[in-house]
Amino acid sequence: MSVPALPTALPEVEVSTAARRAAPLAVLCRSGDPVPTPVTRAGExxxxxMATVALTGKVGEVQPGPVGSAVRWVAGIGDGEPDQWRAAGAALIRAHNGRLxxxxxxxxxxxxxxxxxxxxxxxxxxxVRGLRLGGYTFAVTGEPxxxxxxTVRLVVAEAKAEVEAVANRAAVMAAATGLARDLANTPSNVKDPAWLARMATRTAGRAPGVDATVRDHHWLAQHGFGGVLAVGGGSTRPPRLVQLTSGRRRAPHVVLVGKGITFDTGGISVKPADGMHLMRTDMAGGxxxxxxxxxxGRLGLDVRLxxxxPCAENHMSGSAYRPGDVVRHYGGRTTEVTNTDAEGRxxxxxxxxxxxxxxxxxxxxDxxxxxxxxxxxxxxxxxxLFASDDDVAARVLDAGERAGENWWRMPLSTDSGSVRDEFAESVRSDIADVRQCPPGPGGIAAAMFLREFTEGLPWAHMDIAGPARSDRTYDEVTTGATGFAARTLVELVASYAR
Structure with missing residues (x-):
């Protein structure tokens, strides 16, 4: 089955001091001030x-200009906060695409x-992010x-080079979100571990300075990747491990780990049927x-990365892993399996x-x-967000703010006298080194399990189960996979660049 060509085409953004003659023009309007900016367009x-359409300038308001005017659209930017500009750009591009x-x-x-x-x-x-992402769609269809x-041209009065640099970087960030959406939206009859590995090689692996290596299930078995093999053992489509590398050896080294479960039935601990169709997006972290x-790679950040x-399908079959199994991970640590639907960890x-x-x-x-x-x-x-220390947490939170993605730090501590000491101890197993699903709050328990494999290194765990997919369109987000976390990761790595 064919799927849309990846990555999905997003509008190209250009910057100029001159407007095109025939192309429609949009201007922006702040709330409480019905006069568009720049004010030189107000006379048109x-x-x-303005009285007829009750122009308010509120965020997301898009009105077609009067017949005969050079101004085709007026878009509201509210109070002018940056996130309101993103919402305005998304609303504008959706209105314009609707006219097309x-x-x-x-x-x-x-x-x-x-x-x-x-x-x-x-x-x-x-x-720019709103203009590029607001009109995003992904559909497998026989219709044209x-x-x-x-294209979208930003018309400026002066300082073209400065605006161009900002717009180009924002365009790359938007493309990252778009690609993450594409990969997660692709249906799982197409997207198996081998497909995801190929797409990683074709996209990230072809970025400037990035090298891609894909390891198959034979290599994983030889090197003791028991967790990946256990989860992927129930599927006829074997697992893969994708490794992408870039940067100089002397630069700070950031390692990113993304969950690549291309479909998740829950395994023997099977999921409810309601909502299982959404599990094609269970590799949104990857x-x-x-x-x-x-x-x-495209931004050329000076950092070692x-x-x-790890890519796998979690299916049910005679070869699927079971509750009660003990799995030996890479490096030798063992896990007591209690729920095969907790396959990501x-x-x-x-x-x-x-x-x-x-x-x-x-x-x-991760x-x-x-x-x-x-x-x-x-x-x-x-x-x-779970973090090993305050500095790591601050870096991630700052990166999210710059990226326009919301994060909330969750508790993860073993301070003496803290009630959370109980959670740390609960990870221990009677039959193995650790148990897969320790008791306690689910998100914290999962983070405590993962921390066992970090050996005390500076570490952040980012759980995106909520914002990775959306059932409605809002701001620059469209229905389906959202691409959440891609921009935050770029900004986080950028904070380590020299």
Missing amino acids: LSDEW EDGGPAAERHLQVELPPDADEDQVAEL GKPRAR AAVIAAVEAI TALV MVMADALAFAVRNLSPDLLV VATLTGAMKISLGLRTGG
């Missing part, structure tokens, strides 16, 4: 038109937005593709890592142990749709 919007679907002329494949002279770097960056805007590596994505444990023993990271970060508990704790728009 009649008082009668209704038969807009070919010239309208090229949209242009006139920027106010006081637009700052953060506002421009967020506008719907027309979409191909998708975010792959997409982040490509973006980091390694990414590991099994494959991640192997990758973390491999990183610790072979890569000497300055920072170890990303996964790991626990439903995080969806209950933080909802569907905020990622859960």
Whole structure:
């Protein structure tokens, strides 16, 4: 079966001091001030038109300009906060694509937005993200593709080079989100471990300075990756391990680990049927890592980077692993299996142990749709962050803020006298070194298990079970996989660049 060509085409962004003649023009409007910016365009919007449409400038408001005006669209940016510019860009591109679907002329494949002279770097960056991602769609269909805007020109009065640099970086960040969405949205009858490994090689592996290596199940067996092999043992489509590397050896070394479960039935501890179709996105953590590596390569960040994505399908069969099994991970530590639906931590444990023993990271970060508990704790728009220390936590939180992605730090401590000491002790098993699902709060228990494989290195665990997928469109997010965490990872790695 054919799927849309990856990566999905997003509108190209260009910057110019001159507007195109035939292309439709959009201007921006702040709330409480119905006069568009730049104010030189205000005369092209009649008082009668503004009164008729009740122009408010609120975030997400997009109105078509009056007939005959050079201004085709007016988009509200609210109070002008950067995230409001992102929402405005997304609403604008959706409105414009809707017009194209209704038969807009070919010239309208090229949209242009006139920027106010006081637009700052953060506002421009967020506008570009919204414009590139707001119209994202992914559909496997026999129908011809719907027309979409191909380019967006940002029209500026001056300082073109500065705006261009900001727009280009923001475009790369948006592309990372788009690629992560593509990988996670692809249906699992196409997306098996081998396919995900190939896509990682074709995308991130072709970015400047990035090398890709794929290990098959024979190599995994020879090197003792018991967690990956156990999880993938129930499927006829064997597991893989993707390794992506870039950068100089003397630069700070950041290792990213992403969960790559291409479909999750829950195994013998089978999931409820309701919602299982969404498990094609259970490799969203791996998708975010792959997409982040490509973006980091394209941005040319001066940092040593390694990414590991253990890829497997968790199926039911006579060869599937069982509750009660004891699995030996890479490096020798053993795990007592109590729930085969907690498969993500099994494959991640192997990758973390491999990183610790072979890569000497300055920072170890794992990303996964790991626990439903995080969806209950933080909802569907905020990622859960567990960190080994305050400095690591601050770096991730700062990166998320720059990326426009929300994170909340969760407790992870063994301080003397803390009630959380109980959680640390609960990881111990009577029959193995550790147990897979220790009692206690689900998200914290999973993090405590993973920490056993980090050997005390600086480490962050990012649980994206909630925000990795969406059942509705809002801001720049569209229904399906969201690509959450890809931009945060890029900004986090950038904080280590020299």
